Amino acid sequence: MNRDILRLAIPNIVSNITVPLLGLVDLALMGHLGSEIYIGAIALGGVIFNFIYWGFGFLRMSTSGFAAQAFGEKNISETVTILVRALAVALFTGLIILALQVPIVWVSFEVIGGSEEVETLARQYFLIRVWAAPAALAQFVFSGWFLGMQNARYPMIIAISANVANILLSVLFVFGLNMKSDGVALGTALSQYIGMALAIILFLKKYRNLLFYLRLQNVFDLKRLSAFFRVNGDIFIRSFCIILVFTFFTSKSASSNDTILAVNSLLIQLLLFFSFFIDGFAFAGEALVGKFIGAKQKNHLLKVVKLLFIWGTGLALLFTLFYFAGVNFILHLLTSQEEVLQKAQPFLVWVILVPLASFGSFIWDGIYIGATASRAMRNTLLASTFLFFAPVYYFLHPVWENHALWLAMSLFMFARGIIQTFLFKKAISLKIRSGADRKN
Structure with missing residues (x-):
């Protein structure tokens, strides 16, 4: 496996x-x-x-x-x-x-x-x-x-x-x-x-x-077309929430000042860099989870989910150590602006934490996509966006300013993983017992 x-x-x-x-x-x-x-x-x-x-x-x-x-x-x-x-x-x-x-x-x-x-x-x-x-x-x-x-x-x-x-x-x-x-x-x-x-x-x-x-x-076929468009509609809403959060992140960074915009633009690249690697395992989850659901092999499904999280945890720990030891070196490669480098120092802790906070959301996304459990994905993103990201930012920004923006982003990623963990049994695991209905 x-x-x-x-x-x-x-x-x-x-x-x-x-x-x-x-x-x-x-x-x-x-x-x-x-x-x-x-x-x-x-x-x-x-x-x-x-x-x-x-x-x-x-x-x-x-x-x-x-x-x-x-x-x-x-x-x-x-x-x-x-x-x-x-x-x-x-x-x-x-x-x-x-x-x-x-x-x-x-x-x-x-x-x-x-x-x-x-x-x-x-x-x-x-x-x-x-x-x-x-x-x-x-x-x-x-x-x-x-x-x-x-x-x-x-x-x-x-x-x-x-x-x-x-x-x-x-x-x-x-x-x-x-x-x-x-x-x-x-x-x-x-x-x-x-x-x-x-x-x-x-x-x-x-x-x-x-x-x-x-x-x-x-x-x-109308029945399958209906399922196809419904799943796609759910995933579109899910994707729109992600676009909304990242666009909001950039917009609020820009509204602070040019230096904070530069700092956040550089630091968010490290989250995106981590995503290039963790997404590889999410894509593997799409293929294998879908195959095992189609074949109604529940034991294989549960085994691949467990292994994906083992790989995801290991990769997150590796990137956490890598960022802890080398984040300043990476930033010096990306910019020579001393003001930006100095202003970035208080926010480096968020970059170090982000692999551990976010890896679950990436792995679960691959699992849910493979299962075409689109409704659960949609609801997870709506909850993470409007119950975690937005309230945390608006309540804490007057005091924490840019730290509030990073905390909101970290909780957005973390909440996605936690919510999907709780929804797994109902949204995916029971699908095999009920005949692996691709309609969700």
Whole structure:
């Protein structure tokens, strides 16, 4: 079982690590063009896509859970039906985004703001990159489906290939064709279609025989479509709560002063860095929990949950020690601003504690996604956001100021893990006894 966990976790960790590398390359390209407006342009444009794609991340999660359960049931027809159904939704959603691109960009810049020059370039960046929306959403679906089929190598290959293509194309357009932020946008858009094409090729290479079991009437079966959209709706609300919390965190940091914004922006990167590793085990949980629920193997389910938490605890302790010993060294690598480094010192304790406070929420998310226990996930995030994060911040901020913001974030992550621990038996463990009903 440990071998299965690592077989699924390690490729996902590698995939996750490629994401910040791409962002650093884009910033480096823009940072050598002689003006900060190009950095601002891709930063603002990137914020809009982060909202869109993070919001539609449910397509990957639900596809992973449904596919893993069908795989565990050995229901070949349903595995391929899930893929086609999710792809249809992804492509339709991508076309809607394309149709609404002008209103989306208008509303976004009304909310975000920015100087006129930066906004003009960011708008251009968005209107080029948005044409890759169908491909980006299709990649979400393929990655989730491959993972549900217990195949973590293909998502890793797709992610690395698409990101390498993105870097090479962006360098070509910026330095070879003298383009600016529009070159980065075009490179990103083309790379997402390359990723989608590679996903199709890999699917046909290994899974083309599944197409013989596809029944188009099952793709649009009302009962299963209803379950699909209900689960996706719950996960969307869950994702929206996370977006809301992190956006609020950044907004309140900015409203303090520029130094606190810089401090919090740097320190939150350490939480995100930890998430790249712990998410690998969460993804392994999605695949294995879904498979065991589909196969109605309760003992295996309980064993994999136990092992996932052993791995998660060990990783959290390792990162806690790493941050305790080296957080100042890491900060010096990220910035040379002495004022920022000094101002960060009182808040380093939160960075040291955050792996232990948050690992449970990541592991449980993977378990709940694999079980498609979306209602429990939704309720957990609503409770963590509005009963823990918001009250703690508003009650303590007048006294603790930025410490209150970090305490609220830490309790938000910790509460998610605790609530899902209490809900596990009802939301997941009993599903096998009741026939592993994928409707939740």
